[in-house]
Amino acid sequence: xxxxxxxKAFQHKIDNEIKIEPKDWMPEAYRKTNLRQISQHAxxxxxxxxxxxxxxxxxxxxxxxxxLIAKVQDExxxxxxxxxxxxxxxxxxxxxxxxxxxxxxxxxxxxxxxTLTWADMGAVGWLVDGAAILNQVMLxxxxxxxxxxxxxxxxxxxxxxxxxxxxxxxxxxxxxKEQRDMCQDAINRWWWPSLMMFGxxxxxxxxxxxxxxWKIKRKTNDELRQNFIDMIAEQIKxxxxxxxxxxxxxxxxxxxxxxxxxxxxxxWNVVKGNGPCNKQRLAARNKAHDEGAWVRAAALAYSEKxxxxxxxKAA
Amino acid sequence: MNTAIKKYYYGDIPDGAADxxxxxNNTATENAWPxxxxxxxxxxxxxxxxxxxxxxxxxxxxxxxxxxxxTRRQEGISLWVVESxxxxxxxxxxxEMFYEPASDKVYRHPTFYDLPEELKHM
Numbered sequence: 001x002x003x004x005x006x007x008k009a010f011q012h013k014i015d016n017e018i019k020i021e022p023k024d025w026m027p028e029a030y031r032k033t034n035l036r037q038i039s040q041h042a043x044x045x046x047x048x049x050x051x052x053x054x055x056x057x058x059x060x061x062x063x064x065x066x067x068l069i070a071k072v073q074d075e076x077x078x079x080x081x082x083x084x085x086x087x088x089x090x091x092x093x094x095x096x097x098x099x100x101x102x103x104x105x106x107x108x109x110x111x112x113x114x115t116l117t118w119a120d121m122g123a124v125g126w127l128v129d130g131a132a133i134l135n136q137v138m139l140x141x142x143x144x145x146x147x148x149x150x151x152x153x154x155x156x157x158x159x160x161x162x163x164x165x166x167x168x169x170x171x172x173x174x175x176x177k178e179q180r181d182m183c184q185d186a187i188n189r190w191w192w193p194s195l196m197m198f199g200x201x202x203x204x205x206x207x208x209x210x211x212x213x214w215k216i217k218r219k220t221n222d223e224l225r226q227n228f229i230d231m232i233a234e235q236i237k238x239x240x241x242x243x244x245x246x247x248x249x250x251x252x253x254x255x256x257x258x259x260x261x262x263x264x265x266x267x268w269n270v271v272k273g274n275g276p277c278n279k280q281r282l283a284a285r286n287k288a289h290d291e292g293a294w295v296r297a298a299a300l301a302y303s304e305k306x307x308x309x310x311x312x313k314a315a
Numbered sequence: 316m317n318t319a320i321k322k323y324y325y326g327d328i329p330d331g332a333a334d335x336x337x338x339x340n341n342t343a344t345e346n347a348w349p350x351x352x353x354x355x356x357x358x359x360x361x362x363x364x365x366x367x368x369x370x371x372x373x374x375x376x377x378x379x380x381x382x383x384x385x386t387r388r389q390e391g392i393s394l395w396v397v398e399s400x401x402x403x404x405x406x407x408x409x410x411e412m413f414y415e416p417a418s419d420k421v422y423r424h425p426t427f428y429d430l431p432e433e434l435k436h437m
Contacts, residue, residue, distance in 0.1 A: 023407045077384050084368045093370060094347055300348070303373035
């Protein structure tokens with residue numbers, strides 16, 4: 001088969017909703033796009049543990065601490081499912097970790113914002129995980145089989161994250177004035193960065209969109225962002241709080257909420273490494289990896305020892 | 316078909332948009348742990364089913380890691396791990412030829428046989 005035939009057969013599969021599996025032929029650009037996206041997604045789960053890890057030792061009760069630990073543990077698991085999916089595209093775990101630690105690979109910019117108060121744990125769960133879930137639900141139907149399967153598993157676990165976040169804020173919203181202020185302040189700080197999570201506006205691109213054609217993605221950034229805003233603008237009423245956007249209002253004609261302009265300069269600045277916590281996050285990852293070196297070495301040494309003991313017994 | 320993908324999606328930040336000037340290149344020098352495939356029996360009486368994969372230094376640690384990674388919500392009561400390199404797979408390129416012989420043997424299915432409605436318990 002010529003390259004052209006292979007590409008035609010590949011697109012035919014995609015058009016007929018047949019998943020692509022690791023050993024199937026795929027265009028190099030499809031492999032690369034998936035690899036970049038899945039590994040960035042994995043890195044986001046791993047770095048995403050840091051802003052929340054910050055509050056484990058300071059959670060206001062044992063219940064909240066147990067919940068937070070479970071959530072952070074889930075995120076480690078999600079990172080692992082995704083690294084495994086990325087590895088099926090022909091990279092190694094070590095390479096991906098190296099790329100993250102050197103700053104070459106990217107992760108979601110949202111995790112470069114600091115978590116200043118306990119209410120941030122609620123806002124992160126509700127807004128940040130809420131935004132992530134919209135994307136992940138869509139990705140359950142992505143065309144690359146291992147990615148789709150990882151997403152199904154992740155979505156099952158993720159819904160508790162968002163619910164616990166909302167509940168955390170709900171409790172604060174019924175509390176003292178200080179607690180209500182803290183709740184509103186966290187929402188104010190996380191709202192715009194959450195909207196930026198969906199990426200640049202669709203109009204920024206004039207290119208035909210290969211990712212959609214290959215069904216890696218099935219919704220555009222603007223579609224997902226609008227879904228999110230419509231959802232949150234209703235949910236916030238239950239909290240009795242407000243979203244920090246004076247232009248936010250229901251548009252009867254569009255049947256969607258209109259919203260104000262996003263500060264894209266801030267977005268690109270954080271992507272380029274100049275966010276409030278970029279350096280801190282990478283430093284924390286590198287430190288954890290370096291300080292864990294002896295554990296990895298010990299595990300290998302122990303497996304050798306166990307193997308030798310078995311061999312000696314057999315002899 | 317190497318169309319440049321210019322639109323940046325959520326979770327897909329382009330390499331070019333980032334400032335990569337300070338990259339130190341440390342290559343993986345450590346001994347890497349082998350890859351294992353994990354199979355879970357969700358309850359007694361059912362088959363073990365492939366759940367995913369993970370890295371671990373040996374089988375015992377692979378089982379322990381699989382417990383932590385794949386059964387945090389009581390997904391299983393039994394785990395198998397197999398080092399991935401021992402799994403042999405059929406070739407997807409041969410799939411048509413490989414599985415085709417079964418496609419024209421409809422008589423292997425019970426629905427192939429037309430039987431009177433009065434016939435019971437069959």
